[in-house]
Amino acid sequence: AAGVIQSPRHLIKEKRETATLKCYPIPRHDTVYWYQQGPGQDPQFLISFYEKMQSDKGSIPDRFSAQQFSDYHSELNMSSLELGDSALYFCASSLARTRDTGELFFGEGSRLTVL
Amino acid sequence: AQKVTQAQTEISVVEKEDVTLDCVYETRDTTYYLFWYKQPPSGELVFLIRRNSFDEQNEISGRYSWNFQKSTSSFNFTITASQVVDSAVYFCALSIQAAGNKLTFGGGTRVLVKP
Numbered sequence: 001a002a003g004v005i006q007s008p009r010h011l012i013k014e015k016r017e018t019a020t021l022k023c024y025p026i027p028r029h030d031t032v033y034w035y036q037q038g039p040g041q042d043p044q045f046l047i048s049f050y051e052k053m054q055s056d057k058g059s060i061p062d063r064f065s066a067q068q069f070s071d072y073h074s075e076l077n078m079s080s081l082e083l084g085d086s087a088l089y090f091c092a093s094s095l096a097r098t099r100d101t102g103e104l105f106f107g108e109g110s111r112l113t114v115l
Numbered sequence: 116a117q118k119v120t121q122a123q124t125e126i127s128v129v130e131k132e133d134v135t136l137d138c139v140y141e142t143r144d145t146t147y148y149l150f151w152y153k154q155p156p157s158g159e160l161v162f163l164i165r166r167n168s169f170d171e172q173n174e175i176s177g178r179y180s181w182n183f184q185k186s187t188s189s190f191n192f193t194i195t196a197s198q199v200v201d202s203a204v205y206f207c208a209l210s211i212q213a214a215g216n217k218l219t220f221g222g223g224t225r226v227l228v229k230p
Contacts, residue, residue: 033217042206042220043160056217088158094216104216106152108159 002026004107006091012113013081021076021110025093031055032074033104034066035090043090049074078112086114117142119209119221127227128197135193136224138207144168146212149183149190154223155203163205166190197228 005024013019025032031050035043045058049068060066063081068074078085091107118141128134140149151163164174164181171183178198182191194201207221 031216035218042222043218045217045219048217056214058217090160092216103165104210104218106160106162111158 004091004093004105006089006107006110008110009108010111010113012115014115015081015083017081017114019078019081019112021078021089021091021112023074023076023091023093023107025072025074025091026105029093029095029105030072031094032068032072033092033094034060034074034076035092037088037090037109038084039087041087046076081114083114086112088112117144117147117209117211117219119207119219121205121207121221121224123224124222125225125227127229129229130199131196132228133193133195134197134201134226134228135191136205136207136226138190138192138221140188140190140207140209142209142211144211144213148210148212148216150206150208150210150218151181151190151192152206152208152220153203154206160206163192194226197226199228199230202226202228 007022033048034046037043046060047066048056052068064078066076088109090109092104094104120139147168149166153161178195180193204223204225206223208218210216210218
């Protein structure tokens with residue numbers, strides 16, 4: 001079965017550069033979530049989208065932006081990168097009509113290293 | 116606000132010993148979901164179990180078992196006859212139906228199984 005696809009899996013950037021992470025949800029899933037996991041930390045919710053509209057927002061820095069496109073894939077854009085942005089970024093997807101089952105599917109993550 | 120607490124930061128056992136991971140959660144909502152995820156050194160989040168707030172039936176699945184007690188807001192997880200491959204960080208997580216599937220994670224417990 002198709003899973004959540006994230007790209008790139010690894011990314012190395014310099015301070016003050018920009019990075020873009022992509023997420024392709026499971027086909028027919030209409031909701032996408034982004035999480036950030038710093039070294040030795042638990043995953044923290046950043047932002048979510050339902051039917052291409054932002055549905056919830058967590059602790060996402062103003063330097064970050066995200067959107068969900070017409071094909072339901074999502075991109076997380078990070079500008080003016082800082083050393084503290086080095087983390088594992090997870091994307092997850094779900095289907096709204098099964099939201100009452102709490103079912104959420106995670107990608108394998110994109111590891112960003114800022115030098 | 117929701118909160119998940121995993122008091123144990125690290126547990127070290129010898130192979131074949133049992134390991135119990137503690138999880139205590141806080142929420143005012145009556146409809147919620149509890150999860151356990153495993154994160155091996157490779158970094159991906161592996162879904163282990165989901166329980167909804169109306170299902171307190173405890174279960175055994177292979178070497179895994181769960182003990183959900185609403186009275187004490189606890190959702191403990193046990194690995195029986197641990198194996199080296201069980202070495203990972205284990206996260207307990209909570210989601211609220213009213214807030215979609217946004218997950219709140221505990222701080223994680225690192226399990227080290229020595230041969």
